[in-house]
Amino acid sequence: MDAFYTYLLPFVILLASLSLVFRLRKRNVGTSKHPPGSTGWPMVGENMEFVMSGPEKFVYERMNKYSPEVFQTSLLGERMAVFCGPAGNKFLFSNETKLLTSWWPQSMKKALLFPSFVENSLKEVTALQRSFMHDILKPEALKHYIPVMDSMARQHLKTEWTPHKQVKISPLSKKYTFALACKLFMSIEDPEHVERLAKPFTLVTSGMFSVPIDFPGTAYNGAIKGGKMVRAELLAIIRQRKKELSANKEMVFEDLLSRMLLVTDEDGNFLNEMEISNNIIGLLVASHETTSTAVTFVLNYLAELPHIFSEVYKEQMEIAKSKGSDELLNWEDIEKMKYSWNVARESLRLAPPGQGAFREAITDFTFAGFTIPKGWKTFWTVHSTHKNVKYFPNPEKFDPSRFEGSGPAPYTFVPFGGGPRMCPGKEYARLEILVFMHNVVTKFKIEKAIPNEKITFHASPTPMSGVPVHLHPHEK
Structure with missing residues (x-):
């Protein structure tokens, strides 16, 4: 019997300790500012x-x-304040670099980045200046x-959609x-090369937001392995491009990779290969995970709501009829797609691909009468x-007219x-x-x-069956 109590005692102490810690934490939550x-268990x-x-x-x-303004929780092993409503959004968006800095969960950084960068702050990881990013991604x-987008979309539909009477939108949108x-960022067009990158990349995106248990067979272990393969492949691509640019100074690559290889930081130093890969x-x-989810749900709603499809079809056919059969879309055509963009925005409202973003407090500050401590x-x-x-109003209704005129409140x-981020x-x-x-x-x-x-729900909303749809080609 004594032996039994000897074995039982540590468990009793552990349970009592956990109970005490939990009660103290709950009491602190109630009495602090x-x-x-x-914060859960x-x-x-x-x-x-x-x-x-x-x-x-x-x-x-x-x-x-x-x-309704801000509440605290504990997620990913971190004490966290969740800001709510337009006032909370405005506060966080407006105080980037003043009170807050960007932050990623450690598990996500381990899946995506080289090990030597995992302990770095996001500011150090993001060696590419955001001003440069805005330059290459601005409308001009x-x-x-x-x-290029139009040409690739045409070819994609020709090979992946037209031969079939039914397709699954989700996997095909990811493939496109x-x-x-790959084409726009690195000038990679060979389907086999794209596939060589896509397979491990899918492991990364499928597992980087899963429970961070790095045991064989887990989704997170797959993300870690996939990340290693993707980084190795990207390093090979970067080194090959460097050789090509060195061997032929007149060679012109207008993709993102070449611009990264030629850009310097504030001190005049070129980015190293691992920084470019990151x-x-x-x-x-x-560009892949969130955009493919957005495309999937836009088409999901078009397939579900014939009256919405009809209006989008009218707008898009007016554009199509104004062009030659082989003439590709241009900026002026995009600017005419006003109703279609309202439809897309309503889809983004109801099924947002991204759920929000993390920040880290770099100093104590107050919001709505509550203190958010540094860290x-x-x-x-x-x-x-x-x-x-x-x-x-009537938030579950799909209503593109919400975005007419001045649109939703700020x-x-x-x-x-x-804001700046x-x-x-x-x-x-x-x-x-x-x-x-x-x-x-x-x-x-x-x-x-x-x-x-x-x-x-995984990292983004995910249709369980991939949104299978019947295809009915329009009569010519």
């Missing part, structure tokens, strides 16, 4: 609740229970991408957006406003963030979505094969 909320935090309920439900439940520069990114991986994740992580989220009845529609790829995404919409609706009437397909 920190935002109200719960010690070590575990509220990760399970977030995963089980999904981000939208998680945020709304805590806004209703604790505060992107105008040259439109014919990744091939396009930035290309970041761009591939941003706490913050999170702004689309889910505090996108379906809030206060800003979007800081309520935030699929691309805002607004996604620099916003215009790239707009062009890619509209060009693909044009090509699909002018060639096919699409009809959902599974009317009430279930949507799950």
Whole structure:
């Protein structure tokens, strides 16, 4: 019996300690000037609740229970303040570099970056200056991408859609957006080379937001392995390009990779190969995962709502009829797609591909009467406003007219963030979505094969069956 109690005692002490810690933490939450909320269980935090309920439900439940302005939680092993509503969005967007700095979870950095960069701050990792990023992704520069996007969309539909009576939109949109990114960022067109990059890259995007347990067979272990393969492939591409540029000074590459190899930082130093690889991986994740999700849900709603499809079809056919059969789209055509872009924005409101972004407090500050201590992580989220009845009446209804005139109130529609850290790829995404919409609706009437397909959540909303649709080619 004594032996039994000897074995039992450590467990009793552990449970008592956990209970005491939990009670103290709960009491601290209630008596401090920190935002109200719960940090969940010690070590575990509220990760399970977030995963089980999904981000939208998680945020709304805590806004209703604790505060519609800001609440605290514990996610990814970090004490975190979740800012809500347009005022919270505005505050975080406006105080970048003053009170906050960008932050990524350690698990995400391990999957994406070279090991020597994992412990660095994001500012150190993002060696490519954001001013340079804005230069190459602003509308003037992107105008040259439109014919390439159109040409690749035509070829993609010809090979992947036209031979079939039914297709799955989600996997095909990922295939198209990744091939396009390889072409525009690195001038890689060979399908086998694209596939060689795509396979490990899919492992990364599928597992980098999973539970960070690096055991064989887990999704996170796959992301770590995939990241190593992607980085190795990118280093080979970068070194080959450097050789080509050195051997032939007159050779002209107008893609992102060549510009990275030629740009210098503030001290006049060229970016090293690993820095360039880090930035290309970041761009591939941003341009591929989120944009493919956006394309998937835009087409999902077009297949689901015939009256919306009809209006988009009219607008796109007017553009198509004004051009020769082999004439590619241009900037002027994109500017005519006003209703189509309103449809896309309404899709981004209802099914936002990105859920928000993390920041880290670099000093103590106050918001809504609460103190956010230095070192706490913050999170702004689309889910505090996108379906809030206060800003979007009848929020579950698909209504593109919300974006007519002056559109939604400031800081309520935030699929691309805002302020100085607004996604620099916003215009790239707009062009890619509209060009693909044009090509699909002018060639096919699409009809959902599974009317009430279930949507799950991983890094982005994910249709369980990939949005299978019946294709009905238009009569010529």
